[in-house]
Amino acid sequence: MLTSRLAVSMGEYQQNLCKSTDASCTPCSQRIPSCIGLPDGFNPIPGRLWSKDYVQCDRNRTIHVLHCKQGYFSPGEKACVTAIKSGDGNQFCNTNPRILIRSSDHCGQYIDCRYTRRIGGYVKECPYPDLFNPDTLECGEFTKVTCGKVPEPQAPCSYEKNLCLDPYEKCTPCPERLPSCVGLPDGDNVFAGKIWSQHYVVCYKNRTKTIKQCSSGFFDPQNRKCSSQVGTDNIATFCSHHPAARIPNKVNCAQYYDCSNRNSIYQPYLHECTYPKLFSVATLRCEDFEQVTCGARTEPKAPCQYLQNQCPSTDQSCLPCPMRLPSCLGLPDGDNAYPGHRHWTKYINCYKERTMEIKECSMGYFDEHTKRCLVEQHTTPVPTCGVDQFECDNGQCIQVTDRCNNQFDCSDRSDEINCVVKTVCPEGEWRCDNGQCLSPLSRCDGRIQCSDKSDEAGCHYNTTPRPGTYMNICHNQQNGRAPHPTNCAKYYDCSDKYHPVLQECPYPFLYSTLHRSCQNFEYVQCGQRYEPQAPCEFDQNKCKALDNKCEPCIERLPSCVGLSDGRHAFAGQLWTPKFILCHRNRTIEVTDCPDNKKFDPDQRFCVNPTIVGKTIFRHKVAINS
Structure with a gap:
C-alpha cells in the first residue's frame, strides 16, 4: 500500500x-x-x-x-462484495475462471465460473428449498445457511427452475402447481386456489415441504385435516366453492347438504330424506335404508327421529309426533299393536324397527297375540302378567297391591278405574262419572278416555278445532298453572286465565300434576301425556326458525334414547374427547375427557390416544389421508 x-x-x-x-x-x-x-x-x-x-x-x-x-x-x-448480481456473472468469470460465489439476487443462486460450456450463463440454482452456503461453496439445507443481506427465497416459485420460462412450452403456472407456504403455520394447510378440494400442502418454516391428496373426502381448511364431513359452521364456505355439491350430514344418516339449494326449513342447505330413507355416501342420493351404510353417522329409525315429522316450535296446536307416528323401535317385523293402546282398531306394521304403515281394522280391534283383527274380544285373554300382578289396559304389569291405591301406577292410569268412586278429583282435573280423573282438555275432544265414556257424553262436535278449549284449561286453577294435555314437559301459566301462556320445564324436568310444578323426571307420573326424553324434543333446545347460525340441536345435544345408563360416545364424533352421560334415556351431561385423552366408544371410557393408536386409526381411516 x-x-x-x-x-x-x-x-x-x-x-x-x-x-x-x-x-x-x-x-x-x-x-x-x-x-x-x-x-x-x-x-x-x-x-x-x-x-x-x-x-x-x-x-x-x-x-x-x-x-x-x-x-x-x-x-x-x-x-x-461477497455476492454478485447474476447479470455480472460473465464479467466476473472472465477474471475469476475457477471461482464459485453467491448470487446477490437470492440466496438460492450462485455463480459457477468453472464450466465454459453452459446453458443460461454462469448462474446456477440450488434445488428447492436448499440455499447456497458461501462457507462450504455448496448447496445446503436452508436451516443451516445464513443469507445475511441477500434475499432469502422461501416460496417454490421464487426459484427460476420452477417457473414457466419457455413461451413455446405448455406449462401450468407455478403457483397452480407449487403453492406457497409463506406466512402459513407448520403442518397441513389449504392448497391456495384449491380450497375444499382433495389437495393440500404440508409446510415447514415457510417452505412448501410436500403436496398431498386426501385418500377420500376433501381437505377441511378450518380443521386443517382431511374429512368427508361438513357441518353448519363451514357449509356456507364449502358451498361457495362447490355450488353443485351434495354431501352427507356428519351426524345424521338421513340428512344431507345440497349446495345447489340453499332454501331449507331446517338450516341453510340442510335437507332430509323422506322417512324411512337414508342418504348414501356412495350414490349421494336418498336410498332405501337397507342399501345405505351409515358408519359413524347416527341412523334414525323411528318416524319422530326425522325433522320432517316434528312439530314446528311456533305451532302450539300440533299434536306431538309420537302421538301421530308411533315408533317400531324394539318391535319385531310384521304387524304389532299400536304403542300405548290395547284392543284398538289401529295397529302398525314394522320392518327392521321402521314404522312402515299405520293400519286400521275395518271391523273389531287388533289382537296383539294373534296379530290379526278380531270382531269380539276373547273371553279368556292370554295372560301376560303373573298371578300376583294386575294387567293394565296397555299391557303393563303392576303388583296387585298397587291396584286402587289412589295412585296411578299404570302409565295409562287404568289401575284406578272401577275402584271406589272418588268424590273429588285433584284441583284442575275433570271427573268422569265413574270417578276417574282426567285433564280438562279431555272433555269433548272426540276421544273416549273415561272407561264409562262419560267424557264424551252430551258433547256437540265441530269439524274444526275449538279454540275455546285452551281457555277452559285454566278454569279453577288456583295456583295459576295447568298441565299441557298431551306433553308432560309443558304447562300453562294461568296468571291470566283467559289468555294462558304455554311454558316448558327445563330439560329433563317434567311437569308434575301432583306438585303443580316442574319436578325431577324420575318422580313424575305422566299418565296419558307424552313423555319427552331426548333433549331435542324440548322446544328450548331447538333452533329458532330464522336463526341460520344456530347449530342443529342433534349436533349439540345427542339423544340417549335406547342407550344404557352410563357413558357413551358422542354421535358423529367418535374418538374425540367428547362423550355423553346417560340416565334412563336422558342426556344428563355432554362433557370432555381430561388431559387431551380420547373417548373409546368400545370400552366407553377415556384413554390415552398414544396407547391405542391402532384402534384410533381403524375408526379414522375413512377420513384421513
Whole structure:
C-alpha cells in the first residue's frame, strides 16, 4: 500500500520504475496502476475488473492500492462484495475462471465460473428449498445457511427452475402447481386456489415441504385435516366453492347438504330424506335404508327421529309426533299393536324397527297375540302378567297391591278405574262419572278416555278445532298453572286465565300434576301425556326458525334414547374427547375427557390416544389421508 501522495502517473516518477539490472522487478504499471481518467474515490484496477485489488484516486492521482479482506471489488457498487448480481456473472468469470460465489439476487443462486460450456450463463440454482452456503461453496439445507443481506427465497416459485420460462412450452403456472407456504403455520394447510378440494400442502418454516391428496373426502381448511364431513359452521364456505355439491350430514344418516339449494326449513342447505330413507355416501342420493351404510353417522329409525315429522316450535296446536307416528323401535317385523293402546282398531306394521304403515281394522280391534283383527274380544285373554300382578289396559304389569291405591301406577292410569268412586278429583282435573280423573282438555275432544265414556257424553262436535278449549284449561286453577294435555314437559301459566301462556320445564324436568310444578323426571307420573326424553324434543333446545347460525340441536345435544345408563360416545364424533352421560334415556351431561385423552366408544371410557393408536386409526381411516 502506498502511504505518500503520488504523481499524476506513477510511471512518471523514476523511483517507481524497475532498474535495468533487476530482472525480477514487476513493471511499475502492474504494481502501481494509474488513476488518470478515473473519478475520485475507489475504482477497479484498469484491466483487472472483479479482482480483490482496487485503487483509491484523487484528481487523477493514485492515492492507495487496496485489497479486499473478503470477496471481490465490484466495479458497479465501488465496494468489496461477497455476492454478485447474476447479470455480472460473465464479467466476473472472465477474471475469476475457477471461482464459485453467491448470487446477490437470492440466496438460492450462485455463480459457477468453472464450466465454459453452459446453458443460461454462469448462474446456477440450488434445488428447492436448499440455499447456497458461501462457507462450504455448496448447496445446503436452508436451516443451516445464513443469507445475511441477500434475499432469502422461501416460496417454490421464487426459484427460476420452477417457473414457466419457455413461451413455446405448455406449462401450468407455478403457483397452480407449487403453492406457497409463506406466512402459513407448520403442518397441513389449504392448497391456495384449491380450497375444499382433495389437495393440500404440508409446510415447514415457510417452505412448501410436500403436496398431498386426501385418500377420500376433501381437505377441511378450518380443521386443517382431511374429512368427508361438513357441518353448519363451514357449509356456507364449502358451498361457495362447490355450488353443485351434495354431501352427507356428519351426524345424521338421513340428512344431507345440497349446495345447489340453499332454501331449507331446517338450516341453510340442510335437507332430509323422506322417512324411512337414508342418504348414501356412495350414490349421494336418498336410498332405501337397507342399501345405505351409515358408519359413524347416527341412523334414525323411528318416524319422530326425522325433522320432517316434528312439530314446528311456533305451532302450539300440533299434536306431538309420537302421538301421530308411533315408533317400531324394539318391535319385531310384521304387524304389532299400536304403542300405548290395547284392543284398538289401529295397529302398525314394522320392518327392521321402521314404522312402515299405520293400519286400521275395518271391523273389531287388533289382537296383539294373534296379530290379526278380531270382531269380539276373547273371553279368556292370554295372560301376560303373573298371578300376583294386575294387567293394565296397555299391557303393563303392576303388583296387585298397587291396584286402587289412589295412585296411578299404570302409565295409562287404568289401575284406578272401577275402584271406589272418588268424590273429588285433584284441583284442575275433570271427573268422569265413574270417578276417574282426567285433564280438562279431555272433555269433548272426540276421544273416549273415561272407561264409562262419560267424557264424551252430551258433547256437540265441530269439524274444526275449538279454540275455546285452551281457555277452559285454566278454569279453577288456583295456583295459576295447568298441565299441557298431551306433553308432560309443558304447562300453562294461568296468571291470566283467559289468555294462558304455554311454558316448558327445563330439560329433563317434567311437569308434575301432583306438585303443580316442574319436578325431577324420575318422580313424575305422566299418565296419558307424552313423555319427552331426548333433549331435542324440548322446544328450548331447538333452533329458532330464522336463526341460520344456530347449530342443529342433534349436533349439540345427542339423544340417549335406547342407550344404557352410563357413558357413551358422542354421535358423529367418535374418538374425540367428547362423550355423553346417560340416565334412563336422558342426556344428563355432554362433557370432555381430561388431559387431551380420547373417548373409546368400545370400552366407553377415556384413554390415552398414544396407547391405542391402532384402534384410533381403524375408526379414522375413512377420513384421513
